[in-house]
Amino acid sequence: MRNMFKSLVLLAILATTLALPAQNIETVKARYDNYKVYRVIPTTKEQIKKLYEIEESGVGISFWRDPTHAGRPADILVPPHLIPQAHNVMNSLGLEYEIIIQDVQKLIDEVHPKTRQASGGMDWNDYHRLDEIYAWLDDLAAQNPDRVSIVIGGSTYEGRDIKGVKYTAGGQNKPIIFMDAGIHAREWISPAVQTYILNQVINSQDPSLRELVDAFDWYFFPVINPDGYEYSHESDRMWRKTRGPGNLFCKGTDANRNWGFQWSSAGASDNPCSETYHGSGPFSETETKTLSDFISTMGNDLVMYISLHSFSQLILFPYGYTDEHLPDYDNMLTVGNRAADALATRYGTQFVCGNIVETLYVASGSNLDWVKGNFNTPLTYVFELRDQGNYGFILPPDQIIPSGEEMVDAMMSLLKDAKTYRRI
Ligand SMILES: [Zn+2]
Missing domain, CATH: 3.30.70.340 (Metallocarboxypeptidase-like)
Incomplete structure (x- = not known):
């Protein structure tokens, strides 16, 4: 009995000593000196x-x-x-x-001279922490109860909500537009631009914008990889993936290679240490599983699905898993090119439009392929936002507002085209 007690004490001490360094390591921030x-x-x-x-x-x-x-x-x-x-x-x-x-x-x-702490208040002069963004969504819903409601689109490995809002100006059976951002954690400009667009959708008094915007019901999800987004603020500015288990040394899955349509067929890695690790199976990640379930509830009513990424100034459409053209390839290219022209009018920022394989690379398991493949949503685009590499993922916050403005211009062009589609 006494020996057993001794062993238990020893075991407890051992467990504590083993656990301590791990805790300390978690608090050390990744650095990129001389990279x-x-x-x-x-x-x-x-x-x-x-x-x-x-x-x-x-x-x-x-x-x-x-x-x-x-x-x-x-x-x-x-x-x-x-x-x-x-x-x-x-x-x-x-x-x-x-x-x-x-x-x-x-x-x-x-x-980013210092790690931003969540302090409340929303603006577009800086990148915001998850809590600030979520609190702002709550405020929007509280201030516009007849038009804005909070929606929980899913949850994460670490137990966070994937929070978004639904916007409607009222009326029945309007076609639906769905926007996501932040699937890749380090692409901070993408949640920032989405919240900029959302603010315009709710608060702009411009009559031509109002008319186009209010013809649709909208879903906005500014941060669909919240664990990764917070990790990129707290621990590693260059983090891209989720924070799922991975293997002993490498955590996380590329959430944009994990969707259950042609999963793992090409352009994704089976190595958990790769930035494009596709996960252990289709929808193995809590984020993609729960969010895809949510999108499925409205999938057939979507007329447009927009996903925001960075960087390289591209407008991309499916498929990513194959170089075969979809039957509506020509239309997707025409509509995308019109959006690129509209985007360029304000600051001359040039975006190139094309399908994912021809313009970027082969990539299977993306949410865009899944949406197009399952629901044949007429207009499905990824925007790779600013810039073309001078700052890359570390885009200075003074570019948030101009990026948001030109992206609203692009959206107005897309809405004109989306208006020609009705709910199926
Ligand atoms: Zn991305």
Whole structure:
């Protein structure tokens, strides 16, 4: 009995000592001192293949912008200890390069001088924490009870809600527009621009905007990967995935490779340490499972689904899993190009429109493919917002308002086209 007691005490001490370092480690913030972002323009398929091999090997080199097509720039994040090897590899592949960000940590510190604490109050002069965004959604619903209601679209691995709002100006059977943002945690401009659009949808007095906006019912979900978003504020500015279990060393799943349509067919990784890890099965993640269930309740009534990402200034439409064109390819391209023209009018910002495979890369398990594949939603687009790599994911907050303004211009163009569709 006494021995057993002793063993229990020892076990308890051991458990405490083992647990302590883990807790301390969690509070250490990832740093990117002397990490550099290189820009290369591959000219051959062989160079592209080699670059992917290096990234997939897991040595620690990752893409900010994938090497997708010959002649298109790719941006590559290189940690300081791998810089000599990276130079050797690029030289041996015959790749010319330039360094577009000299020190990623320095840029982070300049753009975000301190970790923002949730303090309440909403504006578009800075990026906001999840609690601030959610509190603002609550305020919108409280101040506009006849038009705005809170909707919970799902939940997360760590137990947070995926909170959004429904907006309606009243009336029956209006076609539905669904907007999501923040599926990739580090793409902070995407929740910021979505809340900017939402604010215009609710508060703008512009009669032409009101007429277009009020012809639809809307769902807005500004942060559909809340665990990852908070982690990117608290612990690792460059975090992209969810915070799901992964394996012993690597947590998280790419929530935009986990949807149950052509899951894992191409352009997604089965390695939990990869940035594009597709999860252990279709809808293995709490976020994608619960949100897809919610979207299914209205799927057939959607006329438009818009997903906001960053960066590289693209307007993309399905499919991502195959290069085969959908029957409505020409229409999606025409409507998307009109939106790009509208977007460019205010500040001259150029967005390129095309289908996912031709314009970006093969990617299966995205929410856009799932929506299109299941409900054949007429207008389904991903917007890859500003910029084209000068700041990349670390876009300064003074670009939130201009990004929001030009995106509202693009939305107005899309709404004119969406009006030609009725609920099925
Ligand atoms: Zn993204």
